[in-house]
Amino acid sequence: MSGPEGSLYALEWNNNISVASITLISYEYMLQLEKEITFVWDRPWSAMSYIYLVVRYFGIVVAMTCACWGGLVYMPEGAPDLLRLTSGLVVSYSMFLFVQWGFSVYLCLAKVILIWRLYALCNQSKRILYISLGLFLPIVVLYIAVDIFLWSRPSAISMQEITITPNVKYCTYFFHVGPMPAVYAAIPVICYDIFLVVLAIAVLVKHLKERKELKIKPNAYIVMIVRYHVIYFVL
Template structure:
């Protein structure tokens, strides 16, 4: 394949992936818009509602930039590099926001234990510092990554990122982040095991929300693990098609799943047989009437 053919091949992939990213994000937003109006805009705002709005609309902004960067809309080389840095810093910030949501859920699962909250936040701060350091080292130095303008014809140009170091620094930086996610998953599973044991002794069905939250922790762990792997692979010399498929996953899956995991719990709660919602922790405590007991009990949920 000649150099011209390789450039056209890469440009075709860039444009197609950009269109797919924008289409997926818009389609997902339209699917969830009715529920968003019902569970966010028509109700009193809460901490989780604000977190939802940030991950939803900041995610849409990032996705639009992901889609147009490269070749879909022409940008000068200097502008493209600045936007590339913004995209990577924005994606790291997005992952941090998703971690905050998981921390908030665990805080609810552990009966709003401040000790758990302080431990999680204390361990989370080094993770944030690691994200910042990783973005400075990997994405904010021209000696590590740069943008090259490729001229196919005088009227056909696009920009591509060039990586100047191997994948090992990205691998080393991702290990503590993955370990922190494992810690969150373990805490969630411990709560679930204890909850299932208690419900079995009382001959009651497990709380739907506890099961959902733990399941979502596991889903997010798998998602974040895959995202960290995808970031690492971008630093390796992989074929064009595989590279853009990795980019498609990295630039869409986290931005779609994170807000869905929040709103799906609200949707389940709305269809549940709740007779009282706590005013101190609106989306986290619900009185339900289990068939095995005559008196209602507290079911913790978020």
């Protein structure tokens, strides 16, 4: 399928996926709101509280932007052709950069929370903290390098106008770099995530053994934290 029909089909899919994504994001937010009020807003504030709120609400903004955009940006039909094309391309490229850099910032902050939780689970072990941070810093550098090399260079990505009707036009993006740089860059990140989740599971296993010997129920917070580590890794 090509031509106007293909563009219209892509637009329809874009709109359907956007509606579904916005619905899921809103539903997840409403589900977690009560817990957020109980465990964050109604408790004494700490550095972790601020980091959590930044991660949560910045992540929602990035996810909503990605969902509302979906890769296509509408260009108003009332604007002159050149202005409409220029402004549409600029807005499209700006939103694309915001989403890509935003996801990187979100993932880095989320990993900071995971490291902080592991630090608490390991009885505030300085060794665990230093090792985790020492391995995390190259990951941050890698995220920045990928965002610059793959997303921020005009030679790596470009915006293009798509005409559906004479009065309805959209912008979308096209990559000029193969997928292998992104694949290679993802390997260290995945390895680091595996390190975090394995460490969390090891702490949980040790905790369960100790509680079993003492015939005491496991600490619900430790189980919950490790569960979130695993969910983060899977997702």
